Amino acid sequence: MAVSLLATIGVIALCTICSLDASLAQAEGHKLVITGSSTMAPLVAEIGKRFETGHPGVRIDVQTGGSSRGIADVINGVADIGMASRALKSQEQHLHGSVIAQDGITIILHRSNPIRELTDDQIRAIYTGGVTHWNQVGGPDAPITVVNKAEGRSTLELFLDYFQVSNRDIHPHVVIGDNEQGIKTVAGNPHAIGYVSIGTAQYDATHGIPIRLLPLQHIPATIETVREGTFPLSRPLTLVTKSPPAGLIKTFIDFARSSQVNDLILKQYFLPLQG
Amino acid sequence: MDVVQSTPRIIPDPEERSGLRAWLPYPSTEPCSDPVPHIRAKNLSIAYQGHQALRNVTLEIHRGCITALVGPSGCGKTSFLTSLNRLTDLIPGCQVSGNLHMHELDVLAPTTDVLQLRRTVGMIFQKPTVFPFSIRKNLELPLREHGTYDRTLLASAMEKVLQQVGLWDEVKDRLDHPAQALSGGQQQRLCLARALVLAPDVLLLDEPCSALDPLSSGIVEDLIVTLRGYVTVIIVTHNLAQARRIGDHIAFFWSCDGVGQLIEYDTAQAIFETPAHELTAAYISGARG
C-alpha cells in the first residue's frame, strides 16, 4: 500500500510535468487570452467559438473583469487582447484599439415597476440621494434600491460622465461588478434601479428576465437608436492590443470586425460595424 | 568452526549469516568457559542531556553465558543494555563515553556500522513490540532487510525459529494473520523469534517477562535458558528469583545520588551466597531496594 501510494504520487508528478511540457509547447501561438469588459465577454466568447471552428488547434480563452482590467492585462502581457467597452483614453493612446461593435448604456428597472420614463435630472437625483422613494417620481410607495457599478468598469465611467456626477456623490445600496450581476440584482428586487449595457439588458429582457429598459431623453434604448446615433449614451466596443496586431491576433481581430460575425453581434443586441 | 580466537569482524558474509547458518550451534564449548570475554566495557558512562545516568561501568561478559543485570529502578541497567547495540543513538541528548568492545569491534566508534551491529545484537523489550502486520511479515522483514529474499530460505528460517520458541504449532495455520491478534506471551515469543531469526551473537532482554502473566513468563524464561551456550544473553530483571534461576553471572547496579553504578559483578553463586558488598547483601536479602 505504501509503495503503491508512493508510486501514485510519482505518476501524478510525472503526468503533471508531462502535461506541463505539452501545454507549454501548445501554448505557443495557438492560444489567445482575452480579458476585460464584462459587456463584451459573452460576445467575444461566441466570436471565439466560431473562430476556433475555422482554425482548428486554436483556443480562445475569455475572462471578464472590467475594461480597466483588460487594458491592464494587455499592458502587463497577461492577456493577448484586452476588451474595453469604451474608446481609448488620451493616456492610453500608445495602445492599439480596434472597434468591433457599438453599444449603449441603459437604465433598467424591474418589470413590475410602473414607471416608464425618468428624466436625466430625476435619475441624477435618485443616484445622488435627492430622491429616495419611488412615489417622489410618480412610482409605487416603496424605497428605491440604488444599484451602482464597482469602480474600474467603463460603464460606471461613462454613466458618471454623462450625468456629470462624481462617484462620491452616489449613495448606492448595492454595488455590483458585471452587467449580469446588475441585471440579476434588479430582476430580483422590484424596487431597484440600475444601469447596464443595452446589449446585455436587451438580450436578457428578451430571454424572460423581468427587467425593463428605460428611454433616455425620450429616446428608447434599442440597437436601432444606437445605429441612428440618436441614443445619447453610446460607446464603441474595442479590442485592445499592446502593439499593432499581427499574426494570429490580427487574424482574430480582422475576423471579429468582418461581416462573418454580424449575426453573432446582432444576437447579443450590439450594433455591428457593417450592415 | 573455531569461534574462539577469531571473528574480529562482526560482519560475516551474508550467505553465511542470512539467518540460515542453521542457526544452530556454535560449538559445544561449555558456556562461560571461553577465556576471551565477548563484551568488554571499560569506564562506560552514560549521560542524558548532561545529566549523568550511569558512571564508570567496567565489566567483562562471557560468550554463551546468561548475565543478569539486577538492581532497583533508575540505576542505569536499561541504559547500559541499550548502549550495547547503540540504541542510545536514538535517544535525543544521550551521550555515551568510555570503551565498549564486542570481540574486536569498537562499539562506540563513529565509524561502526550500527545496522550490522544491531543485526548481530538482538533485543527484546519489556512490552512485546510486534509490528502491526502479519506473523510472516514480522519474521521476514528483518531477513529481507539484511539481504535474504529467497522464498524457501525465508520459509525454512521462519519455521525453525518458530519451532525454537515453541510457537510453530500454535501459529502455523495462521501465519498471515495479524501478529497483534496473538496473546501477550505469544507476542513476546514472536519477538524472541524475530530477534533469533537474524542469528544474533548477543541477545539483550529488557525485563522480558515483567509484562506477562506467570504462565507465559515461565515459558519465555525456559526459552531463554535453552539459548545458553549458543548466544550471549544479557537480561535485565527485577525478579531476583528469576535472576538466580537462570543467571550464570549477576551484575548488581545501584543508584548513588541519582547516578547509576555497578556495585558488584560476579557469578550467580557468589552474588547470592557470598556477596562482597553490603548493598548487595541487603538487596538480595530483600532489606533494601
Added chain:
Amino acid sequence: MSRQNRYLQESGTTAIIWIAATLVAVPFFCLMGDLLWNGLNHLSFSFVFSAPQNAGREGGIGPILISTLFILGVCMGVALPMGLGTALFLAEYTRHDHVPGRLIRGSLDVLAGVPSIVFGLFGNALFCQTFGLGFSILSGGLTLACMVLPILIRTVEESFRAISNEQRLSAAALGLSKPTTIRTILFPAAMPGLLVGVILGLGRAIAETAALIFTSGYVDRMPESLMDSGRSLAVHIYDLAMNVAGGNPHAYATALILVSLLFIINFSSSRMAARWMSFNQLPA
C-alpha cells in the same frame, strides 16, 4: 434554595439548551432541504456530463467537474509529497523542541490562519504574474497546494507521532535502516492519519472559491491542458449566483453536487480510516 425554585431553574436551563440546539439545527435542515428541493429537479445524467451553455443557464457542468478534478490533482500532486516529506522531517528527523522543527511548525500554524483571499492575492502575484503561468489550472492548483499544506502536514505529523516509540526502537534493534523502518512500519501505521489529512485538504480545496477566482480564472470550457484556465465547481456556483440572471436553478444543482461530493469524501474517509485500522489490528 427551595425545591421548587431549583426545579424551575433546572428546567429553564434544559429549555435554553434545547432551544439553542434547535436554533443550530433548523438552518442546517433548511439549507439542506432547500438544496435538495431545488437542486434535485435539475440533476440528471446529462447535467453532470454536458458542457454549460448560455453562461450556465443551460447545459451542464461537465468541463467544470473536469477542471475541478485537474485543480485538485495539481493541488494534491504538489501538496502530498511536500506534506509527507515535511511531516516526516518534523516527526522523525528533528526533535519536537528543537529550533528547526519549532520554526517550521510555527510558520505552518501561521500559514493555516491566513485567509483564503490572501492566498488568492499571493497566488495571483506569484504564479500568474511572476512565474508567468497566467490564469490557469496550474496556478490555481499550486495556490491551493500552499493553502492545504499546513493542514496536511499537521495531521500527518500527528499520526507519525502517535506511533509508539517502542516500534521505532524495536525496528532499530533489528538493524532495520531508517528508510526501511519508515517505509514498512511507520508509513503503514500513519496511513489512516495520512488519509484523514488528504481528505481534510481535499475538502478545503474543493470548497475554495476566493483563492481560485484570481488564479485559475473563469473559463467554463473543457480544459485541454494544465495551462488552460478552468472554472471550479465553487467558482461556477458563485458566478451563477451573482452574475447570471436566471442562473439559480443550475446554481442549486451545482451546489447540491458540490455538497454531496464533500459528504461522500468525508464519509468514505472515516470508513477507510476505520477499515485500515481494523485490517491492521484485529484478526482477519
Added chain:
Amino acid sequence: MISSLNNISSRSKGDFLLSWSVRLLALMAGGLLLLVVSFLIHESWPALRDIGLARFFHDPDWSPIDESYRLTAMIWGTLLATAGAILLSAPLGILSAIFCHFYAPPLLSRGYRRMVELLAGIPSVVFGFWGLVVLVPIIGRWHPPGTSLLAGILILTLMIIPTIMLVAHASIAHVPIAYIHSASALGFSRGSLIWHVVIPTTKVGLFTGILLGLARALGETMAVLMVCGNVVQTPSHLFDPIRTLTANIALEMSYALADHRAALFVSGLLLMGLVVLIVSLAEGLRHRNFHVPAK
C-alpha cells in the same frame, strides 16, 4: 576515550537521500510563509511608499479612481460583521456542545454531532448562495434591499458555529470523568454541574474555539461578498449594506492597477496580520490547555 556520536546511525545511500530530501521539503514548506509575506509586502510596497499608512485612515473615502484610499469604513464593516457573528455563534456553539454531552440522548447526540461536522464542511460559496436566494429576500421584505450587515452576520454565524461547537465539544470531552462523578456525588443538579464544574474547567478550550471562529469570520470572503451589498460605508444600523476588507479585495482585485492594486495588497496584509495574531493566540492557548495535566 571515544564517545558515540548521535545520529551517525547509518551511511546507507537510501537514508542519506531520504534525510536530505525531507529536509529540503521541510525547508520549502517552512519557507512558504516567508514567501507569502514577502510577496505581499513586495506587492504592497508601492502603496506603503507612495501613499503612506496614514492616508489609509485619513483620506476622505475609498475611491481609488480619485486616489483616495480610506479603509476605515471597510474595517468597521469587517469588525462589526465579525463581532455580531461571534456574539450569536459563541453561545449557540457552546450550548449545543453542552447539549450533545449532557442533554441529548446518545443516538441524537451522535446524529447531532455528525450534522455539525457536515455543516462545517459546507463550502462558503454555498452558504453565500443560500443567503443570497433565501435569507436576503426575507430581510429585504422587512427592510429593503436585504443585502445588509444583518445578512452578513447571520451567514457568518451559521458558518462559524461548527468551529466553536466542535472545539467546545472536544474540550468538554477532556473534562476528567472524576470531576463529573464527584460533583454528581455531591448532589449537584445537571445545570449547576455544567455551570460550576464543566464551564470553569473548559474555559480555555471554549475561548480557543471562539478565537478560531473569530479568525474564520474575519477571513471569510465569498459568503459576505454575496450577501452584504458591498457598499463602502460605515453602517449606522443592521440593515445598512456594508463592504468588508475581504470582499473589497475580491471585488476590485480583478481590475485594480498600480497604486489601487497595491492598496488592496495592503488591506490583505492588514487582514493577514490580524488573523495571524488571533490564530497564534488560539494555538498558544490550545497548547497550554493540553499541556496542563488534568489534576
